Amino acid sequence: MVMCKSYLCLCHLTGCAIIRPPREGGIRYRGLTQEQIRSVQVLPVDYEIEYICRGNRVIAGPKVRKCLPNGTWTDMGHKSHCLLQCPRMWTSLENGRVTSWPSGLPVEGTMLHYSCLPGFILVGRNSTQCNKMGKWDSPKPVCHCRSLRSSLHRRAVPHEWWLAGGQACLPAAQMALDLVNNRSDILPDYELELIYYDSLCDPGEATKLLYDLLYTEPIKIVLMPGCSSVSTLVAEAARMWNLIVLSYGSSSPALSNRQRFPTFFRTHPSATLHNPTRVQLFQKWKWTKIATIQQTTEVFTSTLDDLEERVKEAGIEISVRQSFLTDPAVAVKNLKRQDARIIVGLFYETEARKVFCEVYKEKLFGKKYVWFLIGWYADNWFKIKDPAINCTVEQMTEAVQGHVTTEIVMLNPETVRGASNLTSQEFLDQLMSKLGGKNPEETGGFQEAPLAYDAVWALALALNKTVGPLKAKGYRLEDFNYNNREITAEIYRAMNTSSFEGVSGHVVFDAQGSRMAWTLIEQLQDGSYKKIGYYDSTKGNLSWYGNDKWIGAGPPADQTVVIEQYRYLSQKLFVSVSVFACLGILLGIVCLTFNIYNSNVRYIQNSQPYLNNMTAVGCMMALAAVFPLGIDGLHVHRRQFPVVCQFRLWLLGLGFSLAYGSMFTKIWWVHTVFTKKEEKKDRRKHLEPWKLYATVGVLLGIDVLSLMIWQIVDPLHITVEKFTREAPKADLDVLIQPLLEHCSSEKMNTWLGVVYGYKGLLLLLGIFLAYETKSVSTEKINDHRAVGMAIYNVAVLCMITAPVTMILSSQQDASFAFASLAIVFSVYITLVVLFVPKMRRLITRGEWQSDAQETVKTGSSTNNNDEEKSRQLERENKELQKIIQEVAFSTYSYTKSIVTHGHVLGTVLMGLCSCGGDGEEYFYGFCVVDWDLPQ
CATH class of the missing domain: 3.40.50.2300 (Response regulator)
Incomplete structure (x- = not known):
């Protein structure tokens, strides 16, 4: 049984086998679908196939073959090929003859021979051959008349x-x-x-x-x-x-x-003829910083080299220079990263589309940016669909809006x-x-x-x-x-x-053989180019129409406008701390006045009033240093700021030396004189006041000498610290550059290390001496325990404040608050601890100077007599302690004997109270005993 469809039987009958198509070509089967072609092995007699070629190739040889009854195709002795065709214009010659071998279409391998008619001469080669690229291997000759x-x-x-x-x-x-x-x-x-x-x-x-x-x-x-x-x-x-x-x-x-x-x-004209025009426009719009992006070819590289020389002469800087070979993505990103605003682009039209597609993606367009391009692109170059980019026409149109082109005038604008x-x-x-x-x-x-x-x-x-x-x-x-x-x-x-x-x-032509010409300046406005001016580089004349159009109020800035903004101390904080400092100074004046007025009172004399006066003066100087610490560029001009720096250093340094130095001196001499063994005390020399004053003078002299050397060798001056730029809250094309003024010197850290090291040793030594003398009792310096307490507080505050203020130096409010409050607290604690107990004692006991004038003698003899009396009282005190111990033992024995004979309930309390000469109370005796014995 035979199954047929249409006139073609799909069965194994007499016919021709399917043959292979030529290279770079195919076969058209008439009346068959793709599925039928795949299933058919033999085609019937009289069936015709047609060769077809890909692209611009043509068939050389039989184009159509027919199936013969003997099972073969027609003209099988002549192969069919798909070959490139060379231009046919070479196959004809004016005033001459052309012979072709083989005959037919001029395809690969075809040879042409040329000859001229009588009276003409052949100019060029007399033969040419079509190569595999579809081109003739020699120029076409011509026949010229003699x-x-x-x-x-x-x-x-x-x-x-x-x-x-x-x-x-x-x-x-x-x-x-x-x-x-x-x-x-x-x-x-x-x-x-x-x-x-x-x-x-x-x-x-x-x-x-x-x-x-x-x-x-x-x-x-x-x-x-x-x-x-x-x-x-x-x-x-x-x-x-x-x-x-x-x-x-x-x-x-x-x-x-x-x-x-x-x-x-x-x-x-040379491509460099654009550059004088570009420089003229940069100067017109007051731009001093530009960026460039170029395609890596010789013409653009040499153009850019010339531009670099010209802008350098004009005082204009090329801040960013980017290049690319085929893909501009990285170069455009770098332009964005480095804040390029005025950008000169040198590339061919096809690459321009790639660049501006990336420009759109990076948002490198708009009111902040201006692009300068070559003017010989087609007017609609950005609207041409390009498979090499993935941006729409609308996106490209938005990205190129407002760019400026410079183009050599190639057509005379005048009639x-x-x-x-x-x-x-x-x-x-x-x-x-x-x-x-x-x-x-x-x-x-x-063009x-x-x-x-x-x-x-x-x-x-x-x-x-x-x-x-x-x-x-x-x-x-x-x-x-x-x-x-x-x-x-x-x-x-x-x-x-x-x-x-x-x-x-x-x-x-100029000396280099290049054409001199005018330059046309155009700007893309609303999707079309508008002429905005001409530039004649030979005369340096710019003809400006004044119709340039910008997205913002005018041409953008060539870089982000950076506004320097100094950081100043919070005035509320400064005023608040200053009030406390003023109150502290008043307290210091009150304490100093009190001490001077009552300097002849015996109790005040025994506290070394002159050292206490130095402490009060030093505290007031330290408090006075709070004011220059808070003064900055908001209050004084920068030229005067170094003077403020000097006041800070000297007031704080000398104030510390006087206040702490006088307290340290007391503790030092108390430890030196009154912590020796008992048998050596009597043989020690008496403490003389001038030694105390000399000690303070030495400490003060060390500070004065070190500060003078510092100021002579490496004086303080103003330095400005820059912080990370900040964007303002409003949508402005500016950045805020925060600045902070500091007092500094070339080797600031070295000097601070020396000062802090020296002061730190004094503080540590003061803490140690205060601890060692806490149990010492002497009328010579009767307030040494209060001094020790003040030293503890000052030392702790200073050792915490010094490193913290260095760490917080970039935070003006925190640094000032920490330093100033540490000064205020340490001064307040010192004044209160040293002077308030004395005021309280004199007020409560009425030991005013008028009551003591009759009994108090002045001079060193009075002090020596008081010391002898103190020693005599100590000896008597020891003898009384021995007697008390003996009586206590006898009483204990008597009580024990009573208890053994019967039931006793009671309490035995024995003791003795004694008042020291300096007002301190001591209690000696037994504890309360409660016995409950069995009956």
Whole structure:
């Protein structure tokens, strides 16, 4: 049973087996679906298959095959291939013949042979072959008429003329040649002919073409390359053959080098011509810091090097310089990280889309930023869909809003007729007619077309200018050869002095052979470019329209505006502490007055009043130091601040020496005199007051000497500490830079270490001496226990405060509060402990000076008598203690005997109270005993 569908039977009948398609191609099966093709192994008789090729390849060989009854396909002796096709224009030759082998389409392997008709001469190679890349391996030759009029050959190595660049430049050059050849006043005995080749902007391809040009007839007189990479190769080699090179599309700054390219000229201005305009705009908008991002190519690198030199001369800094090869993501992030605001971008149009997609992602646009771009991109370059980016058109439009472009003026903005007798608008009209009405935005090289047009005119006028001088020397232009330097020199001089009005503006070359031109300044406003000015770099003249538009109130700042803001001490805290300090000073005055007024009272005399006076004065000086501690830039000018620093140091240092030094002296001498063994006490010399004062003087002198050395060797001055910048609460393009003023010196830590070490030892020693003398009782210095208590408090507060204030030095409020309150508390404690008990005693006991005048004697004899009386009382006290012990023992024995004879309930209390001469009370006796004995 046979199952059939339609006219094709899907069974094993007589037919042809399926064959493999050609490489880079496939087979079209008529009437079959994909599923049927997979299941069929044999196709029926008379079934036809058709070969198809991928991309722009074509079939070489049979395109259709038919299944024969014998089970084979037709023309199996001829294989079918999918090959690239070379341009067909090579297969025809004006005024000549072309033979092709093999015949058919010009595909890979096809050979073309050229010959000219009688009366014409073949210029170029007589054969060419189509290679695997779909290109002919040699330029197309031409057939020139053997006329009486001399022919000058102008060879060009431009961009691909059917792709970007040459689509408009080639018709413009041909327009110029037609006008020149029709002018009787320009090269009347010569005719310029244009022979163009495609270098693909590839230096390797250009090398091959240059070789063919130089080693085939006729001799060439001028080379006109297009793109920068090819111009670099051609211009560097041309001097070996004494050839002038004139480029219409090269902008690389590297070509402006007369040592390397001695015969090079160009009607396309150098890319560095943008830089004077950029610098002028930076100065106009008062920017002194810019950033750059470039694609890593030679033209942009050299442009940026030139810009760096120019901005340096103008006093402008390039703070950030980023580059990328293919992916700009990291470079854009770095711009954001380093707070770039004014950014110059140097990259091609395709890379510009990548950059601004990343700009949108990093939010590197808006009122804070200005981008400077190259102006020769298409007007809608940011709206073109590009598979290389993942940003929408709306996002790209938002990111590019407000950027500024600088563009060389390639079309004369004025309505003037130049050397070609055409205005710029008439030139455009004729060019559009040549292009067949194509959209200029979609026509490669449309903006550069006026430069190609003027390049032909510059060459024609220069050659015309050389005819007379050469004739005077016995030369003609047609006498040129690759060894004739004189004709080259004449052409060079003529080119170097060229000056005429072209459709692109005034044509003139600088010393490096580069075109001088105006620069157009545009800004993207609301999705379209608006002209905002022109800049003439030759005269330094900026023509400004005043229609620039900004998102904010005006041009943004070139960096985040940093407002310096000093941190000052809280005035509430300062006033509060100052009130306590003033009260403390009043208390010190009261204590000092009291001590001086009652200095002849015996009780006051026995406390060494002069040392107590020094303590009071020192406490008041320490309290006075609180005021300069709280004074900062809010109260005094910075020039006066070092004086405040000196007051802080001297008041606090001398106050400590007087207050603590006098107390330390008391403890020291109490320990020295009254802590010896009993048998040695009587033999010790009497304590003389001058020794106490001398001790205080020594401590004070050490401080004065150390402070004087400090101030002479390394004086205090003001230093400013900077903190992390802070953003204000309001949405402003500013940052707050907090600053804090300090009193410091070059070796501040060293000096503080010396002072703190010395004072710390005194404090520790004072604590030790106070502890050792706590049980000593003497009338010579009767307040040494109160002094010890004061020393404890002062030492603890000082040893805690010193390191803490150093740690908190960056926190002005905390540091001041800790230091000032430590001073206030230690002073208050010292004054209260030393003076209040004395006031209380004199008030409660009435021991005023008037009551004691009759019995108190002055001088050292009185003091000596009191000391003798004290010793006598001590001896009597010891004798009484012995008697009391004996009586106590007898009483105990008697009581015990009574208890043994009966039941006794009672309490025995025996004791003795005795009052010391200095008012201290002692109790000697037994404890209360309660016996409850059995009956």
